[in-house]
Amino acid sequence: MHSAGILLFLDLMSFTSSRPAEAGPPMQLLSVSGGGRRLELGSGWNGPGLADNLEKILAQISSTGKESGPLTFSENGLDRHDALVASSILEIIRAAQAQGLEVQFETLPDSIRKLIGLALAVPPREPESHQRDNLFTVIGKKSLRILQGSRHFFEFAGELTYSFGRLVRGKARFRREDFWLTLQSCGVGALPIVALISILVGVILGFVGAVQLRKFGATIYMIDLVGLAVARELGCIMAGIIMSGRTGAAFAAQIGSMNVNQEVDALETLGISPMEFLVLPRALSMILMMPLLTLFADALGFFGGFIVALPMGISPGEFWYQLTESLSLQHISIGILKSFFFGIIVASAGCYYGLRSGRSSSAVGEAATKAVVAGITWIIVLDAAFAFVLEAMGW
Amino acid sequence: MIQQATSMENEHIEVRDLTMAYGDFVLMRDLNFTIRKGEVFIIMGGSGCGKSTLMRHLIGLKDPAAGDIYYNGESFISASADQRELMLRRFGVMYQSGALWSSLTLAENVGLPLVQFSSFSKRQIRSIVSYKLSIVGLAGFEEFYPAEISGGMAKRAGVARALALDPEVLYLDEPSAGLDPLSARRLDDTILELRNSLGMTIVVVTHELESIFQIGDNSVFLDVDTRTQAATGNPRELRDSCPDEKIRNFLSRGELGAGKPPE
Numbered sequence: 001m002h003s004a005g006i007l008l009f010l011d012l013m014s015f016t017s018s019r020p021a022e023a024g025p026p027m028q029l030l031s032v033s034g035g036g037r038r039l040e041l042g043s044g045w046n047g048p049g050l051a052d053n054l055e056k057i058l059a060q061i062s063s064t065g066k067e068s069g070p071l072t073f074s075e076n077g078l079d080r081h082d083a084l085v086a087s088s089i090l091e092i093i094r095a096a097q098a099q100g101l102e103v104q105f106e107t108l109p110d111s112i113r114k115l116i117g118l119a120l121a122v123p124p125r126e127p128e129s130h131q132r133d134n135l136f137t138v139i140g141k142k143s144l145r146i147l148q149g150s151r152h153f154f155e156f157a158g159e160l161t162y163s164f165g166r167l168v169r170g171k172a173r174f175r176r177e178d179f180w181l182t183l184q185s186c187g188v189g190a191l192p193i194v195a196l197i198s199i200l201v202g203v204i205l206g207f208v209g210a211v212q213l214r215k216f217g218a219t220i221y222m223i224d225l226v227g228l229a230v231a232r233e234l235g236c237i238m239a240g241i242i243m244s245g246r247t248g249a250a251f252a253a254q255i256g257s258m259n260v261n262q263e264v265d266a267l268e269t270l271g272i273s274p275m276e277f278l279v280l281p282r283a284l285s286m287i288l289m290m291p292l293l294t295l296f297a298d299a300l301g302f303f304g305g306f307i308v309a310l311p312m313g314i315s316p317g318e319f320w321y322q323l324t325e326s327l328s329l330q331h332i333s334i335g336i337l338k339s340f341f342f343g344i345i346v347a348s349a350g351c352y353y354g355l356r357s358g359r360s361s362s363a364v365g366e367a368a369t370k371a372v373v374a375g376i377t378w379i380i381v382l383d384a385a386f387a388f389v390l391e392a393m394g395w
Numbered sequence: 396m397i398q399q400a401t402s403m404e405n406e407h408i409e410v411r412d413l414t415m416a417y418g419d420f421v422l423m424r425d426l427n428f429t430i431r432k433g434e435v436f437i438i439m440g441g442s443g444c445g446k447s448t449l450m451r452h453l454i455g456l457k458d459p460a461a462g463d464i465y466y467n468g469e470s471f472i473s474a475s476a477d478q479r480e481l482m483l484r485r486f487g488v489m490y491q492s493g494a495l496w497s498s499l500t501l502a503e504n505v506g507l508p509l510v511q512f513s514s515f516s517k518r519q520i521r522s523i524v525s526y527k528l529s530i531v532g533l534a535g536f537e538e539f540y541p542a543e544i545s546g547g548m549a550k551r552a553g554v555a556r557a558l559a560l561d562p563e564v565l566y567l568d569e570p571s572a573g574l575d576p577l578s579a580r581r582l583d584d585t586i587l588e589l590r591n592s593l594g595m596t597i598v599v600v601t602h603e604l605e606s607i608f609q610i611g612d613n614s615v616f617l618d619v620d621t622r623t624q625a626a627t628g629n630p631r632e633l634r635d636s637c638p639d640e641k642i643r644n645f646l647s648r649g650e651l652g653a654g655k656p657p658e
Contacts, residue, residue, distance in 0.1 A: 051519060083561050084519055087526030114588050118530050121581070125535030360497040360542035 036069030037061075037101070039092065041078040041109065045085055054088045061095045070102040075109045086112055090119055156275075156352050160283060163276045167284070172276045179281035186247050186282075187289040191296065193246065197238050198230075198297040202304020205229055210312050219312050223319055224326035226305030231331040235298040237383055239290060240342035244375030248350035251282050252371035255354025256364035264355065274355060283347040290343030291336045298335060330395060338386055342379050349375040406468070407432040407596045408453070408564065413462035415448055421460070421622060422448055428615045428627045433594040435586060435610045437630060439602055440617035441645070446600045447491065447568055449617065453598065454488050454566055455479060466564075484512060487562030491569050493549035495541040501528060501552050502537035508559040527555040532581060547574045551582065558589070565589065565597045571606050579603070583610050604648060608634070616642050 039057065061071075071093075078085070089112060093103050105113060133141065166172040209222035255278055258264050264274050302323060309319050350371045357367035408430040415422045422445040430436045438446045451457040453464060455471065464471040466482055474482060495504050505524045509515055515523065528534055531551040541549055550570065557565055567586070571579035583606055589595045601607060607614070611630040618625035618641065626633055626642050634646035 051516060054522075083523045083526060083558075084515065087519075087522040090526045090529060091522055111592050115530060115592050118532075118581075118585055118588055119526060119534070120529070122529070122532035122534060124529070127535065358542060360540070362498040363542070 036072055036104075037064060038072050038074055040074050040076050041085075041089075042076040045078050045088075050084065050088060054091065057092055058095050061092065061099060061101070064096075064099060064101065066100040068101075070104050071096045072104045073107040073109075078109065086115060086119075090116055093120070094124075152356065153352060156355075157348065159273075159275045160279060160348065163273065163280050164283075166276065167280060172280055173272055174277045174281050178277075179285060182282050183285040183289065185250070186243065186285045187292065190243060190246060190289075190293060194239055194242055194293055194297050195300050197242060198235065198300040199304040199307070201234055201238055202226055202230060202301035202306075203308055204304075205234070205301075206305035206308035210308060214312075220314060220318065220322055222312070223305060223309060223314070223322040227302060227323050227327045228331060230301035230305070231298055231327055231335050233335070233383065233387075235301055236290075236294045236335045236339035236342060237379065238301075239293045239297045239339060240346060240379040241376055243286065243290065243293065243343075244346045244349070244379065245372050247286065248346040248371045248375045249368040251347065251350030252354040252357070252368040253364055255279075255351055256357035256367040257361075259355065259357050260359050260361070260364060279347075279351040279355070282351055283344065286347035287340060287343040290339045290346070294335055294339035295332075298332065334386075334390065334395065338383060341382055345378045345382065346375045349378065405431050407466070408598075409465040409468075410453075411463050411465065413449075413452065413464065414460045415445060415452055415457075416460035423617060423622055423624075424461075425623050426462070426615070426617075428624065430596060430598060431613070432596055433590060434612040435590055435597045435599060437607050437611040437614035438598065438600045438617070439607060439614055439630070439645075441602070441619050444617040444619035446602075446617060450566055450568055450598070450600050454486055455483060484560065485563040486566060487557030487560065487564070488566045489550070489553040489557040489568060489570060491572075492546070493541070493553035495549055495552055495556070497541045500538050500540055501533065501544070501555075504541070504552060505556045505559050508556070512560060523559075524555075527558050528552070530558070530585060531555045532578070547578055550574065551578070554582070554585070561593070563596060565595050567597065567599045567601075569601055570599060571601065571603050579606065586610050604646065607646070616645070 045053075073089075089108070093116065096103050105117065108116060163172055206222050206226045209225040210219050213219050213221050213225075255264070255274075258278070264278070267274050267277055306316070306319055310316075314322075353367040353371040353374070357363045406429050410426050410428050410430075413426040414424040415426075426449070438449055440446050448457065452459055459472060463473065466485075469478070469482070471479065471482060495501070496507070499507065502521070502524050505527050506520050509520045509523060513520075525534065525537060528536060531554050533548060533551055533555065536544065536548070536552075541552070544552070550573065554567065554570065557567070565586075570582055570586070574582060586597055586599070587610055590597055597610075599606070599610065607630045614628065614630045614633065615624050616626045616633065617623075625639055626637055628637070630646060633642055635643075637643050637646075
């Protein structure tokens with residue numbers, strides 16, 4: 001009791017000394033009255049000093065014990081009833097209650113009492129106790145999550161394979177219109193961007209190659225370079241990356257937002273498999289269109305090389321002769337074969353992350369990002385694997 | 396900081412000859428009503444009659460095809476962009492589904508208007524945010540994301556956000572739809588308390604009869620058939636003595652049995 005009184009005195013001293021007279025009449029802090037503590041809601045509450053004072057009052061309350069009696073309020077010149085006053089009073093009351101002080105609400109001014117009452121009607125939610133994980137727990141949890149994630153993916157792959165089986169037997173359930181629409185957006189819709197990128201890649205390759213080869217007087221072999229690189233690698237990789245960014249992301253966003261709106265749930269409760277209804281038409285059109293897009297990308301890549309070859313003094317006839325000499329059907333078909341797998345990767349990544357997306361708008365964005373990142377990563381990884389295998393086979 | 400209005404004029408919001416249209420399709424025409432300061436005003440009517448659209452007009456999300464809206468005697472429609480922004484800042488709006496920003500926590504959602512438009516310190520904003528969340532019964536949920544709470548809680552958090560700047564006018568679009576009876580009741584109490592304690596003008600779009608009678612001081616009834624307002628007045632009086640049978644039917648859930656239920 002005694003020490004609390006001294007503390008109060010010290011607080012008042014520091015307050016008045018740090019704030020000169022311009023702050024108006026100093027705000028009355030807690031005062032001892034009768035058997036309890038009294039908080040005067042005076043004119044000091046109207047000024048800018050409220051913030052400092054609140055800290056002081058809270059500090060006083062935290063050093064006040066239950067035995068010092070109830071907390072009462074008295075209104076004395078308070079003419080501001082905005083949220084800051086109310087929120088400060090609420091904080092003081094919460095602090096007092098935490099100290100076990102009895103709060104006499106009936107002494108609050110009318111204008112505040114009822115809203116404070118509403119605010120206190122529902123007790124605050126207890127914060128969940130967060131136990132910090134140690135390093136091993138973190139690693140363990142992470143590995144479990146990765147393990148679970150890969151299990152999910154294999155489940156997805158299995159279900160997709162199964163629904164392809166049902167498709168072959170003519171039992172798959174999906175709307176043909178959806179299929180045609182995705183077919184269009186994966187195919188014709190992607191032509192302009194694929195054309196642009198492929199031509200430019202052809203031009204760049206041709207130019208870089210020509211500049212180097214000219215030093216050896218072998219400019220003509222830039223055609224081999226462009227032809228082989230585009231046919232075996234770049235045609236299908238560029239088509240895959242473009243489709244991943246363009247269509248894979250769209251798949252993830254579409255299915256993800258359907259997930260947010262419970263549209264996927266609605267399908268499932270009707271007994272329609274989302275895998276067949278949503279994923280199958282998308283995967284199918286991607287698998288059908290990717291080889292065609294790759295052929296298209298190859299042709300335009302060659303054309304890009306041709307554009308560079310002309311000013312290098314190579315005639316169209318020479319270009320055609322050299323291109324057909326250096327390329328065989330085998331090279332082209334390697335690219336086409338890979339593009340088939342890239343199509344599966346892009347469609348699966350898009351649909352998988354769409355179906356597994358969370359239920360908020362930011363989760364949809366996240367799903368689209370993951371779909372693109374995973375799509376591009378696996379395209380490159382698979383391409384590297386193909387390069388090793390084909391090399392070993394001597395193709 | 397937003398101060399309470401000092402103007403003591405009784406008429407707060409006036410709607411004059413308002414026509415709402417989507418392109419050529421006229422949704423409602425010739426709306427005329429006045430919302431007085433410090434009253435709870437209900438916009439009611441059947442589904443699809445344009446209640447929410449009327450609210451969108453009142454808060455400036457949609458421009459009317461004809462007519463004007465006056466706040467404290469100032470035209471809202473012909474106001475300059477700057478004037479309009481100032482007027483908008485005196486509104487608090489709760490949208491039908493809460494419309495919380497999903498990438499922000501509840502505290503950040505409620506605090507964003509304060510961070511943007513007030514000079515409070517971080518500490519003060521935290522205090523105000525927790526007070527506003529407490530008022531709607533969400534104390535302790537500061538660090539939750541909208542995806543982690545239920546639809547009803549998101550709605551109440553939407554109310555807390557609408558209250559952030561101590562608005563003069565609070566717009567609530569279907570506040571109690573989808574809430575459990577206790578939460579709905581609590582929200583009604585909160586609405587009344589905001590009016591009583593702070594003198595806020597509160598405009599509520601709803602067709603929850605219980606709420607309408609408990610909180611409504613005044614109302615406008617939009618009629619989907621005639622495409623204009625069918626009546627204005629205190630909802631309890633309208634229920635008991637409105638000459639229009641359709642409205643009495645609506646307000647007593649057709650229990651009068653006198654007329655055919657609205658098609």
